[in-house]
Amino acid sequence: MEPIPLLDHIFWHALNGPHRQYSNGTAQIRRYTQGFSPIIAFADPSRPDLAALAPWCAAGEQFYCDGWTGAAPPGWRIAVESTMFRMLWDGPLPASDPAPDARPLGAQHAAAALELATLCKPGPFGIRTIELGDYYGYFDGERLMAMAGERLRAPGLCEISGVCTHPDYQGRGLAKKLITRLLLQHRQRGDRSFLHVMRANHSAHQLYLDMGFQDYLESTVRVVVAE
Missing domain, CATH: 3.40.630.30 (Gcn5-related N-acetyltransferase (GNAT))
Structure with a gap:
């Protein structure tokens, strides 16, 4: 199937694009605002700057994220890992x-x-x-x-x-x-x-x-x- 660049990185393109009004974060990482789907998206999944998201997160909040495979940074814990189509x-x-x-x-x-x-x-x-x-x-x-x-x-x-x-x-x-x-x-x-x-x-x-x-x-x- 022919690659579709926007679809390859769809979570980021949505949260930093059409859904930016429903999200909080920085130029490198964004989350849906509380009340919406608890999802995080990265501009670059190989460099997930989770620390920058701290002002918009509460202790104990759970989020889904896609495409990131590195170790969890301080202050974060990986609760579930799987794959999806x-x-x-x-x-x-x-x-x-x-x-x-x-x-x-x-x-x-x-x-x-x-x-x-x-x-x-x-x-x-x-x-x-x-x-x-x-x-x-x-x-x-x-x-x-x-x-x-x-x-x-x-x-x-x-x-x-x-x-x-x-x-x-x-x-x-x-x-x-x-x-x-x-x-x-x-x-x-x-x-x-x-x-x-x-x-x-x-x-x-x-x-x-x-x-x-x-x-x-x-x-x-x-x-x-x-x-």
Whole structure:
């Protein structure tokens, strides 16, 4: 697959670009502001200046970061280390929106979205994460059954994120319909769609492959703790 420089370093390009207003940090390291997804991005992952982030971090805060493989500097601890796939959409699209009955999620749904994400663990998620893009969900009454939305973005690229379905409602294809709606939306805007999935999440990885996503790269992902 042909390299896409912005996608190679997408976390930095998002936090230092379109999402800079939602982040804190320096010219070398940035984090999403508290309340958003707890993610750190580095201008150069081989030189992670975590000490410079101290003014915007509280003791005990946990963050996800991508692409950094060195030892933890003083004041930080690596709690989890794994790998994830960055997947790029390269498949056929349906002629029409498969989820016209999905509801847009707004501020009034933030608590329900966080509750579902806490249960399903699709990745780093905060009470304000749904402010980063368009989110859609399916409801059973007032209960959020499934959701998917947008997170990272850079010129010509938009991430599909927060994909999860409550265990009581799995097997109905709800997440697939929501993802496809976002794929259509991105195509209409002229964006290429991508997403992330942990290597250990075999079922989700296979679903995305079956839908037309391709593995673009595999990178180290860590959860680090400010001490």
